[in-house]
Amino acid sequence: MKLLASLTLAAVVSTLSVPAMAQFQKPEDAVKYRKAALTVMAAHFGRLGAMASDKAPFDAKVAAENAAIVETMSKLPWAGFVAGSEKGETRAKPEIWTDGAKFKKASEDMMASVAQLNAAAKTGNLDNLKKAFGESAKTCKACHDAFRKE
Template sequence: MKILAPLAMAIAITSLSAPAMAQFQKPEDAVKYRKAAFTVMASHFGRVGAMASGRVPFDPKVAADSAALVETMSKLPWEAFGPGTDKGDTRALPAIWTEQAKWKEGVDKFQAEATKLSAAAKTGNLDAVKTAFGAVGQSCKACHDAYRKE
């Protein structure tokens, strides 16, 4: 039993100090996770977009719910861009890992715009939703142009 105590301690310490990457067993799992997060985010962003462009009648409740989900999802993909996740079934460009400061700037800008969209949708004002939707869309595009393969 005396031998086991230090081992248990070591395990406890390891799990406390585990980096974000340890959330994923394998790099492939991280790639799958971030793609799934983008897919869900894009679906809800699209619902807001349909209303912003007038293709679908404006329903303030649906817009607010979807915008809130976009805001939540906007926090998720980034921890899944850890070391070793630049390979495999991914369209992520190597520049993500060589331009970490610029990448992080793009992430922060996008998250700030997603937060504004959610706030705008809560007001129920369609014009505010349109403006905020456009700004979010631009930050999606800016990042894809720089960091995602065609």
């Protein structure tokens, strides 16, 4: 059953449009990598959030730069959810490996919304950014609620 779950996730991950497949020596390396990718993404997403919520002045160039980084980063973490990396210093829930199809859908929703966020940021219009940021934030939250421990 565990093997089946692993194989299923491997199949799921291999169909994600990640730019580079994982090659981690140890599961801990995969955990460290995916957390790092999410940390970088969160930092740049947060800067967009500050502008989207009027807590920071809107700067179209800075918004576009941050959104481009967010989109690049959005494709990376998934390769780090390899079999055997559900243990250790991670808040990943077991459902990532036992319900791979749902996890894949959540990751795809996030990547799609972030691609739209990047497109919105490129328009240089704050209202577009606000709307797209809100949609993206929903996909972050949905995945965290389902697949991340408190």
